[in-house]
Amino acid sequence: MAANTVLQVEALSLAAKSKKLVENVSFSLGKGESLGLVGESGSGKSLTLRAILGLLPRGIEQTGGVIKSDVSSAMVFQDPRGALDPLCPVVAQVAEVIYYRQKASRKASRIQALELLEMLGLPDSLKKSDRYPSQLSGGQCQRIVIAMALACKPGILLCDEPTTALDVTVQRQIIETITSLQRELGFAMVFVTHNLAIAASLCPKLCVMKEGQIVEHDDTLRLLQNPTNPYTRMLLDSVLPLPELEGSEQ
Numbered sequence: 088m089a090a091n092t093v094l095q096v097e098a099l100s101l102a103a104k105s106k107k108l109v110e111n112v113s114f115s116l117g118k119g120e121s122l123g124l125v126g127e128s129g130s131g132k133s134l135t136l137r138a139i140l141g142l143l144p145r146g147i148e149q150t151g152g153v154i155k156s157d158v159s160s161a162m163v164f165q166d167p168r169g170a171l172d173p174l175c176p177v178v179a180q181v182a183e184v185i186y187y188r189q190k191a192s193r194k195a196s197r198i199q200a201l202e203l204l205e206m207l208g209l210p211d212s213l214k215k216s217d218r219y220p221s222q223l224s225g226g227q228c229q230r231i232v233i234a235m236a237l238a239c240k241p242g243i244l245l246c247d248e249p250t251t252a253l254d255v256t257v258q259r260q261i262i263e264t265i266t267s268l269q270r271e272l273g274f275a276m277v278f279v280t281h282n283l284a285i286a287a288s289l290c291p292k293l294c295v296m297k298e299g300q301i302v303e304h305d306d307t308l309r310l311l312q313n314p315t316n317p318y319t320r321m322l323l324d325s326v327l328p329l330p331e332l333e334g335s336e337q
């Protein structure tokens with residue numbers, strides 16, 4: 088691996104029994120870089136992320152390729168409520184990750200958890216009284232899940248459609264939060280989404296996936312300006328423009 092490279096995926100193939108699900112996927116990621124994995128539902132994006140994390144679902148096997156990384160990874164899942172324990176207060180959930188991953192004392196873990204909540208822009212009310220996931224909005228739950236991932240001090244943040252379950256204004260806030268945290272903490276990121284616009288706004292490089300394969304891999308600007316694969320062109324064409332308002336100035 089080159090000196091600045093934190094992740095190298097080489098010819099990764101995954102299968103369930105004999106069914107090929109991901110085929111010959113390759114990409115690399117430099118320190119602090121962001122890469123977007125875009126494509127339709129079922130194209131193999133989440134499985135690729137799970138393979139990087141080393142957490143493939145039961146029944147899925149790596150049938151080829153290698154994944155090289157010398158930094159730790161943490162994942163932010165699609166459904167924030169599903170990723171949290173409904174019976175445990177949220178601050179305690181973040182503190183628990185710090186306690187186990189960083190081997191801090193219980194008291195220090197709680198203090199660090201509160202600092203992370205502050206960093207994620209969560210309101211003071213969440214810190215004063217212990218609150219449960221059901222008492223938080225979807226956006227607040229996703230911020231807690233991001234705090235838990237960051238509590239592992241990852242070199243790579245793997246984001247699996249972290250904004251899909253949220254409304255568009257909250258989506259934007261979460262994306263802005265991730266961007267500013269990345270600038271501050273310097274982690275690299277693989278961002279999975281079916282939304283080309285979100286991936287393009289976050290990541291300077293994109294991989295387009297279809298049916299388990301990467302069909303196009305390029306710098307975001309070049310890919311948007313000059314897509315070479317028909318599927319990428321179709322993805323671009325399917326971004327709906329806003330209608331022009333009647334009587335608006337030209």
Ligand SMILES: Nc1ncnc2c1ncn2[C@@H]1O[C@H](COP(=O)(O)OP(=O)(O)OP(=O)(O)O)[C@@H](O)[C@H]1O
Pocket residue numbers: 103108126127128129130131132133134135144145146147281
């Ligand atoms: N546990 C599993 N067992 C068998 N097949 C699976 C399993 N998980 C995923 N698959 C299959 O692997 C393929 C890729 O799935 P994956 O979840 O990676 O797609 P995706 O691109 O992330 O889709 P989405 O955007 O809907 O999350 C799909 O055909 C899916 O049905």
